[in-house]
Amino acid sequence: MSFIDTLLQGILLGGLYALFAAGLSLVFGIMRLVNLAHGDLIVLAAFLILLIVSTLGLDPFLAAVVAAPLMFGLGWLLQYYLLNRTLGKDILPPLLVTFGLSIVIQNGLLESFTADSRRISANAMETASVDFGGISAGVMPLVTFVSSVLVIVALNQLIYRTSLGRAFRATSDDVVTATLMGIRPNSIFAIATGTAMMIVTVAALYLGMRANFDPTAGPARLIYAFEAVIIGGLGSLWGTLAGGIILGVAQTVGAAINPEWQILAGHIAFLLVLLFRPRGLFPRAMD
Amino acid sequence: MPSLIETRGLTAFYGDFQALFGVDIRLEPGETIAVIGANGAGKSTLMRSVSGLIVNRHEMILHRGEPIGALAAPDVMRRGIALVPEGRKLFASLTVEENLKVGACGRQGDGPWTLETIYDLFPILKERRRNPATALSGGQQQMVAIGRALMSNPQILLCDEISLGLAPVVIKDIYAAFSKIRATGAAIVIVEQDIAQALKVADRVYCMMEGRITLSGCPRDLDRADIHAAYFGAEPHELH
Amino acid sequence: MTTGFNSIRTEIEQPQAWRVETRTRLSGAIAVVAIVAVAVLAAAPVFVSRGVVQDLFFILTMLTLAQNWNLLAGYAGLISVGQQLFVGCGAYALFGLVILGGLDPILAIPIAGLLAMLVAVPTAFFSFRLYGPYFAIGTWVIAEVGRLLFAQWKMLGGGTGTSLPREATKDMLGLSLLQDWFGMRASAAADALAYWLALALATLTIGLVYKLLRSKQGLGLAAVRDNENAARAIGVDARRLKTAIYLLTAFLTGVVGALIYLQKARISPDAAFSLTDWTAYVVFIVVIGGIGTIEGPILGVLVFFLLQNAFSNYGSWYLLALGALAIVIMLFAPRGLWGLISDRTGWELFPVRRLLKGGPPIKTDKGGPHG
Numbered sequence: 001m002s003f004i005d006t007l008l009q010g011i012l013l014g015g016l017y018a019l020f021a022a023g024l025s026l027v028f029g030i031m032r033l034v035n036l037a038h039g040d041l042i043v044l045a046a047f048l049i050l051l052i053v054s055t056l057g058l059d060p061f062l063a064a065v066v067a068a069p070l071m072f073g074l075g076w077l078l079q080y081y082l083l084n085r086t087l088g089k090d091i092l093p094p095l096l097v098t099f100g101l102s103i104v105i106q107n108g109l110l111e112s113f114t115a116d117s118r119r120i121s122a123n124a125m126e127t128a129s130v131d132f133g134g135i136s137a138g139v140m141p142l143v144t145f146v147s148s149v150l151v152i153v154a155l156n157q158l159i160y161r162t163s164l165g166r167a168f169r170a171t172s173d174d175v176v177t178a179t180l181m182g183i184r185p186n187s188i189f190a191i192a193t194g195t196a197m198m199i200v201t202v203a204a205l206y207l208g209m210r211a212n213f214d215p216t217a218g219p220a221r222l223i224y225a226f227e228a229v230i231i232g233g234l235g236s237l238w239g240t241l242a243g244g245i246i247l248g249v250a251q252t253v254g255a256a257i258n259p260e261w262q263i264l265a266g267h268i269a270f271l272l273v274l275l276f277r278p279r280g281l282f283p284r285a286m287d
Numbered sequence: 288m289p290s291l292i293e294t295r296g297l298t299a300f301y302g303d304f305q306a307l308f309g310v311d312i313r314l315e316p317g318e319t320i321a322v323i324g325a326n327g328a329g330k331s332t333l334m335r336s337v338s339g340l341i342v343n344r345h346e347m348i349l350h351r352g353e354p355i356g357a358l359a360a361p362d363v364m365r366r367g368i369a370l371v372p373e374g375r376k377l378f379a380s381l382t383v384e385e386n387l388k389v390g391a392c393g394r395q396g397d398g399p400w401t402l403e404t405i406y407d408l409f410p411i412l413k414e415r416r417r418n419p420a421t422a423l424s425g426g427q428q429q430m431v432a433i434g435r436a437l438m439s440n441p442q443i444l445l446c447d448e449i450s451l452g453l454a455p456v457v458i459k460d461i462y463a464a465f466s467k468i469r470a471t472g473a474a475i476v477i478v479e480q481d482i483a484q485a486l487k488v489a490d491r492v493y494c495m496m497e498g499r500i501t502l503s504g505c506p507r508d509l510d511r512a513d514i515h516a517a518y519f520g521a522e523p524h525e526l527h
Numbered sequence: 528m529t530t531g532f533n534s535i536r537t538e539i540e541q542p543q544a545w546r547v548e549t550r551t552r553l554s555g556a557i558a559v560v561a562i563v564a565v566a567v568l569a570a571a572p573v574f575v576s577r578g579v580v581q582d583l584f585f586i587l588t589m590l591t592l593a594q595n596w597n598l599l600a601g602y603a604g605l606i607s608v609g610q611q612l613f614v615g616c617g618a619y620a621l622f623g624l625v626i627l628g629g630l631d632p633i634l635a636i637p638i639a640g641l642l643a644m645l646v647a648v649p650t651a652f653f654s655f656r657l658y659g660p661y662f663a664i665g666t667w668v669i670a671e672v673g674r675l676l677f678a679q680w681k682m683l684g685g686g687t688g689t690s691l692p693r694e695a696t697k698d699m700l701g702l703s704l705l706q707d708w709f710g711m712r713a714s715a716a717a718d719a720l721a722y723w724l725a726l727a728l729a730t731l732t733i734g735l736v737y738k739l740l741r742s743k744q745g746l747g748l749a750a751v752r753d754n755e756n757a758a759r760a761i762g763v764d765a766r767r768l769k770t771a772i773y774l775l776t777a778f779l780t781g782v783v784g785a786l787i788y789l790q791k792a793r794i795s796p797d798a799a800f801s802l803t804d805w806t807a808y809v810v811f812i813v814v815i816g817g818i819g820t821i822e823g824p825i826l827g828v829l830v831f832f833l834l835q836n837a838f839s840n841y842g843s844w845y846l847l848a849l850g851a852l853a854i855v856i857m858l859f860a861p862r863g864l865w866g867l868i869s870d871r872t873g874w875e876l877f878p879v880r881r882l883l884k885g886g887p888p889i890k891t892d893k894g895g896p897h898g
Contacts, residue, residue: 034660036608085858091659095606096814097857103807103850107843163388170378170389177376179360180338180369182393182439208827219802223671226664230657267668271653274665278656 005135010252012137014245015145016210020031020225021204021232021240022151023196029235030172030192036098039222040105041197045071045204046213050120058122064205068198075197080190085094087189102218109215120208144206148244151199158195168192205226227270233280242282246273274286289352291316291443291474292337292368297356298415299332299346310414319475323482325478325518327496328495330478331373334447337476338370339363354521364393369441373448373478375432377420384416388437399439399471407433408464410494426457433464444468445476450484457493482514496520557876568726572719580715584790586832589598591783592805593812593824594732595776601819602748603772604755609666610780610806612650612673615799617643617781618788619677623694627682632691633700636724636785643781644734644774646673651773655766667802674800694793719779721790728786732779733877736821739881744768768879790841803846814853817863821877826865 006228024038035041045067052063053200082101090250128139159165171178178185207213209220224247232243254265273281292314299307307329314320322330335341337348339360347355351364360364369390379387387405401511404478406413409430415423420431436444450458458481465488467476479485485492486506494502494517502509600603620639624630630638640799650669657665678686696702697716702715705716740744750758751765759765784805788794798804808831817826838845858868868876 019479028660030662034664036663082854082858090606092600092606092818093857093861095663096658097854099608099807099810100850100853100857103803104847104854107847107850111847135607166381166385166389167392169380169385171381174376175377176360177338177372177378178389180340180364180372180376181389181435182361182364183389184361211551219667223664223668226661227668230661230665236657246765250673260679264672264679267672271672274653274656 003133004246006252006256007249008135009141010249011245012141012145012248014149014228014241014248015141015208016203016244017224017228017247018148018241018244019144019151019199019206021066021228021244022148022155022237023203024222025229025237025240026155026199026227026236027193028229030168031189033087033094033189034098035083035084036095036222037102037105037218038100038200038225039220040109040218041071041075041228042200042204042207042221043124043213043215044105045197045201046120046208047109047118047215049201049205049208050117050118053120060122060205060209063120068201069202071197071201072194075200076190076194079193080186083193084186084189087205102222106215106218114216115214115216117212117214118208118214120205120277122209126209128235138170140210141208144210147202147206152200152241155199155237164191178212224266227266230280231270231273233283236282239280239282243280246281288333289349290314291318291351292476293349293352294333294337295347295349297333297337297343298338299329299336299341299343301332301487306498307336308404308501310495310498312493312500314474314476316442317469317472317474317476318490319469319488320491321477321479321485321513322471322493322495323478323479323485323518324495327497329498330495331447334370334373334445334478335475337363338368338445339371349438361393363426364439365395367395367442368438368445369436369439369443370445371436371447373451375428377431379419380423381420382417382429383412383420383423386420386500387412387438388436390435394439396440400437400440402438404412405437408436408437408467424457426453428452429461430464433461437445437468438455440444441473443476445478447478448480449477450479450481459482475493482518494518532655532773544554565726565730569723572711572715572722573802577715579719580718581790582832584718584722584725586828587722588783588787589808589812589831590824591725591729591732592780592809593816593828594729594736594821595779595783596806596809597813597818597821597824598736598739599653599776600821601813602745602752603769604752605769605773606660606663607654607666608663608668608802608806608810609650609654609668610776610809611800611802611804612670613643613647613676613777613780614784614787614805615670615673616646617784618681618794618799619680620787621779621785622683622689622691622794625691626689631700632696632786632789633720633724636782636789639785640778640782643784644778646700647774650777651770655770660792670800670802674796676801678796681881684795686796688793688798692792696789718790721786724786725783728779728782733821733825735775735779737877740821740877742770745879750774811849811853813863815856815863817865819862820865820869821879822869822875823863823865826868827863830864854856 002204020042024035027033027035047248048070050068051068052058053060056063066275082097085093086097122140125139129136130139130142144179155157159168167183170181171183171185175185205239228243229240229248230243231246232239232241246269250269251262255262290313295310296305298305299438310329310333322333323407334342336343339358339362342359344357345354345357348354350368355363355366376430378389381389384402387402411427412430412434415427420428423431433446433449449461453461462484465475477485477489489506491505492503492509493500494514497516497520502513545857566865568583571583585719596607596610596684599607606867617639621632621635624635624638625632626827650666654662654665677683683689697713699717699720702713702716702719705712709716711719740748746764747758747768750761750763751768755765784799788799812827812831813824815830816825817823834849840846
């Protein structure tokens with residue numbers, strides 16, 4: 001495997017990690033909430049897509065379209081009725097409640113779907129590849145990467161070009177003053193988490209089509225998402241994509257040297273960034 | 288016909304600390320009233336209570352005769368009551384124009400105020416509309432805060448300490464806008480520490496001290512010595 | 528334990544001697560009860576069966592882990608979900624020292640704690656750079672790094688792990704003494720030895736936490752928890768205090784880890800660095816019992832043990848219910864079971880609050896300040 005080839009694989013893998021991370025980043029940006037169940041929600045969405053594919057016989061992409069509004073609803077309910085109660089100055093309640101939620105989701109999935117590894121079948125797309133003057137790239141990783149770019153463009157449009165996005169940013173700046181504008185923060189937070197769950201659905205689609213997953217796969221996904229966010233710098237979605245790419249490249253390079261070092265190499269890249277650029281590589285100017 | 292706003296024996300607490308002790312004020316349609324008083328007199332607490340930032344007993348505050356004391360800020364706002372908060376409280380990550388647009392979030396129906404009419408009122412804001420709101424001068428920021436409140440087309444505009452920390456010439460500019468705001472038929476409550484400024488624009492004045500109303504009336508009927516007594520709790524000659 | 532016998536007393540110059548006390552009437556009696564309880568527990572291996580001793584060992588080691596996590600999260604505001612790092616490092620240090628270094632396991636235990644503390648130095652350096660909630664995930668990532676690195680240590684079995692050789696534990700320090708004195712069989716004596724060490728460690732930890740909270744540093748810690756900036760303004764070095772606590776808990780957690788795996792005699796990276804066993808359970812114990820109190824983890828570990836015995840056969844349903852219970856408690860009774868009890872009764876077994884007593888009758892003036 002040539003070096004350029006490894007690099008390309010890593011960059012494309014970074015797209016998947018950016019998808020894991022975008023929802024985490026959105027929720028943190030708006031309500032300073034770190035959801036320790038984020039990874040488990042990705043896996044939950046993957047099982048939901050799998051369920052839709054197997055029961056309705058839909059194409060995975062169509063199944064994701066069906067799953068996305070369901071996940072939005074789940075996120076909305078979760079935030080409105082559970083997580084909003086934990087928000088405040090103290091960071092302990094949201095962390096412990098989402099930690100508990102992570103355990104609940106994992107074990108709920110174990111009971112419903114057993115510990116077996118699953119995969120969402122994408123048929124021909126799984127093995128198809130495109131040739132770029134000697135370097136070949138899988139269609140699936142390419143589609144994943146393009147999707148992550150599209151998701152980030154759409155999210156930026158939402159945040160910077162719509163009235164909902166203005167309400168997101170205003171609430172993030174100052175909750176109390178936002179209520180004076182007629183904004184209901186609890187609804188805004190619920191919509192934000194709902195939106196994050198739609199991104200989670202996209203992430204879950206590719207997670208499930210690219211590799212096997214099982215009910216305990218969530219925590220590792222949370223960690224990759226977290227690393228991508230911190231490497232990129234808080235508050236910037238393009239930074240998060242860059243963070244995902246760096247993490248992806250570090251992992252593929254590590255794996256090329258020794259397959260056992262894949263995950264470790266990613267962690268070490270993260271620690272190096274933390275050592276030399278504790279605010280991440282592309283932090284937002286303000287805040 | 289009931290008053291636009293009426294408070295009845297309004298009390299307010301911050302934890303164990305009582306900030307208001309039975310405050311009664313009235314605001315009639317189209318009227319401008321001023322609430323004056325020293326630091327800590329309870330003026331801001333009164334504004335925070337009326338606007339819903341502090342939740343009170345429901346019947347302590349009436350809007351057109353209907354109780355609103357226990358409503359939260361977004362619901363009060365939707366009834367056409369907008370607050371320009373003390374210290375302006377602009378959204379730092381939004382531009383000037385975005386701050387104004389956010390003000391229209393809870394807008395109900397049509398009214399005189401749009402981005403265009405706000406820019407007519409404060410032309411400088413149009414020039415600077417793409418700037419981050421907090422990059423503006425203090426006076427311009429205050430204009431954004433007032434414009435943001437107006438964007439909801441309120442019938443009642445509450446202004447908390449809008450001249451605090453601004454140069455006299457800037458204060459004059461800002462108060463010049465009030466005649467235009469009044470002309471749209473909106474009722475205005477101005478909270479001020481600057482007595483002279485308040486007396487100049489208000490139809491009626493309430494003076495507060497230590498959480499109580501100590502004096503009220505039309506500016507022309509009020510004696511300077513009475514105001515001093517109501518404001519400082521002492522005869523003017525005892526002051527140094 | 529020194530409960531209640533050396534309460535802090537500061538005379539303030541006042542006509543009728545004000546006293547600052549942390550002692551309550553209950554705490555004196557509790558001190559006696561505590562000493563009796565420790566004595567009874569210490570005698571347990573002579574009277575009860577081996578199975579009970581093993582259960583008690585489990586309870587005491589979990590209690591020590593819980594007290595440490597409580598000190599971190601409940602008092603120092605450091606919400607770590609990576610304490611499995613120190614359990615794992617302590618355990619692996621023990622195995623390394625015994626298998627590769629030929630050291631006596633009992634001597635290796637404190638050294639294992641020191642090595643865990645050594646690991647905590649770079650860990651603190653990295654994780655303290657992360658803001659509030661991200662600190663939690665940061666500690667987790669570093670624990671994962673630990674797990675992956677130890678999986679690469681082929682001399683200790685790599686990813687599959689290894690066992691302690693029987694010869695190494697057969698002539699552990701003090702073992703033959705026990706066999707002679709109490710006429711125990713070797714395996715029972717080994718259990719008893721581990722149990723006594725666990726009892727000593729749990730007692731030491733509770734005593735240490737109690738003493739720390741009643742000291743000047745404890746007051747500084749409370750100030751930091753209430754308002755870090757204000758605390759800094761009055762001269763509390765928050766960062767130094769937090770670092771010191773982080774290192775201390777790493778040491779104690781490492782010692783517990785070594786002790787647990789001396790008992791288990793078999794190690795693997797996945798087990799020694801398990802998030803569920805060494806952090807999730809510990810978090811549940813503290814949250815259910817009551818975070819930010821010394822009593823909470825004690826009550827929590829008993830509840831946890833009962834739940835574990837009654838329902839652990841239900842596997843993931845049990846874990847699911849445990850997670851849901853923690854969520855419900857966090858939402859509706861954030862001070863846990865002990866919080867509910869002490870609200871009803873006013874009990875404080877380990878009083879750390881400072882109470883002003885004596886002095887002239889207080890004239891209360893109900894007027895508010897002019898502010």
